[in-house]
Amino acid sequence: MARSLYQCDHCKNRTLVCIVPKCMHMAKAGERWDDNLCAEHDGSVPNMSLWTRPLSDIVEFNDVIHADATNFLAIPHSTIFGKLGRLLPLPISDFRALEHFAIRKISDGAQHGITFVNGFLSEAETDTCDWTGSTKQYFEKATCYHLDWEATRHLKNALPEALASAFVSIANSHILFAGANIAASWHLSMKNAEVAGRLLASAILRTPDWSFTLAGHSLGARVIHFALVELAKHGSKRIENAYLLGAAVGGGGKDDDCWRQAANAVRGKIFNCFSSEDSTLAMLYRGANVMVSRPAGYSGIHLEHAQVINVDCSDFVKAHTLWKSKFGEIIRRLEH
Template sequence: MSEKAKRFLDRKKRRKALSDKNGMYEVVDDKNENNTSVSLHLSDEEFTSSIKQYSDSYNRLRTDVKELLTWKHGAVEKYCSWCLEKTWHGLVEANSLTRDCYKCNDCKNFTLKCRFPGCDNMATFKPEKIQAENQLELLKQSWASEYCAEHDGTISSFDTLNDTLDDISNFNQIYKSRKVNVVALTKTTGIAVATAGSLATGAWFAAPWAASALGAFGVLGAAGTGTAISTLSGAALTSASLAAIGPGGVVGGVTCISAAGAALGARKGAAIGAGYFGDINGFDIKKIREGKGPSIIFINGFLTQSDAIQQNQDEDTWLNSIKTIYPDNPCYILSWESSSLLEIGRLFAGFSSVGGKPALLKVLKGLSKKGSSVFTIVDLIASIVNNPWHKAVVKSEMTGVLLADIIARTLPSDGFILAGHSLGARVAYYTMAALSTLEGAPLIKRVYLLGGAVGNDDSWQSIPAAVEGEIYNVYSTNDDILRYAYTTASAFSSKPIGLGKIIYSNSVNNFNASNLVMGHREHKRMFGRVLQALHDN
């Protein structure tokens, strides 16, 4: 509509509209500034559009006023455990025997005051609109939380969720809890989905804000009504997203972890990271060399000796490997899930393809459920989710997402180079998967994957978006641990990239190191020669 038409329709004086013989409307303003009658001819389309615009504005105003009046003058400004923002909460219902019911003015969901003594934050109650297909789902969505997100361990602190880091080794200031964790939450759930070896990471997806994020990203498909969840907003989005996730609170896989990337470096990214941080045994990032330029992060796979001895040897091995190609770069070493990695390392330490099937079964039995008197492949598949290998596999996904959030909030930065061995390459994979959804220039400059214990499938098509430079897949056909133990422990669900080329992406540089690497544990020791060969080409 033209500016002239808007000026006439915006008059606060009395107006009337008359239709002429040509199907046009004449809008007449009785008196203008010069005290004379003025008129403007509008088409039928313009007139109808203008009336609808005023009607919609009026309805929105009426809704806002009605909602404001229902607050009963009891609004409080507190942190909301639904949306994790500091918002106004209007008093909806005052209660004498239970906690008063409030409603967040931003996310529109219902809240209650946290029960922890002295805490003023708001705990979750129920979404504004509940979409439940059964009584269990209705109960789940209507359940009142006892504590806020700080005191139930979901996040470390509301105040630090938006903080940035000046160095990745200072991650504790974001994720280490500063409040009493009243509720001991178990967030590593739902590992076996559909088939043995199919992994689902993350009870955090059951958190209302995370469910809404996934729904908005288009990951959860359609609601029960057939409406695309990504088209919804507010309480309707939250309710439909929680319903799509289901009572178990699990929607696992790379797709969901990648979707989390949109939250990295912000409030919800820190919440994801804090949830994972408490579940990853021995998570640490140690700076082992000062320098300038892109920071190199070394990520180990399974361990073979005690943590202290292993750490010292690893530092020397990694640093000696890069001294020619990267003599001046700052370097860090990432530690994670040390107990599971040490247990796996001890089992694999005695593995040899020379022993044939008996040697393989011995290793696999060690990975299976403890106490089994008879061991078969059926036993292995039945106990797949209880063995240390699959525990480490799940934790590698968590570690990857946590590292991605740390990288995303570290400023200023010259970027990062990842070097991961075995399951450490899997960590690097999930870091890239999460960061691939971030807008802007990639934060990862280059990646080296050594004997990668991660599947070789079409999910690699989206991974290169997270990396500015090259991704090197260093593989060896001499790797019997990956050939036999990895493949079988994964219930034959995937083939590892450490045995061959990644064929699903033209952006990955595959390097056959079979003439240098004679076995899985040789990758780190030979990394220097591999680097030299890569950069000589």
């Protein structure tokens, strides 16, 4: 019996249903012959069910992305079909670019999780006291998580080099080279934040019995922004609130559509906490973007929307490194 032909939404190649009874994964269609089996049943992708089953806890997503990682990443992008392509909605080349991604549980609680995401120069830190120290009373019933991810090692290497050079000679061409290195690394970091955000969205989509609150700093807020945009594409609205501290993501008029879409993923509010005193964010973000984009964490979000709330923290957040330690104070302000 002939099988119907389809077109993969992800790679646009022709596909057809695997011949294994009750299997709904797709096999490759060829010019001269068609494959009988999907990637799981012909052995190309070990244990595809790991990629499609619901998760009881978001930390189980670590097992999904790290199981047989070498074999998985060796698979050509064109062979990723069906549910796998929809649940992991990013190219394999992007996945390779992300140097580290893991969701770590900090404390147990109810089936509402608050996930903290670090940012610039602290995204891979394991100490979460700066997040949780002043906020326990607000999230005491929630299960707490931290997203460990690495923006890029190059940014960490380039920044001290440039700063050291600045003390040698302001006319030294080495400063320009180091500055260009920072800009290139910052762009890569922003791209990796998008990838991490889409992975976080995939993890949330795979955990259907849970609701979440998200809190991110700097590039971590960028991770959350793209997670919200991805969740909105899937019609998911399981985010209670999102707190963005010194967000390294565009907030100008040209970004209105993205913020409008992100708002569709939250039940409550997106609280964009900004400070005009955050000179580090202003210099790095605006400098790397040739002054054509202004960060939401420096001057707010242009979009006027009932679920997007700008919170001016300029009077008490005077530096980029102070945001997380002020999180408890920010929440107290929002409650009054």
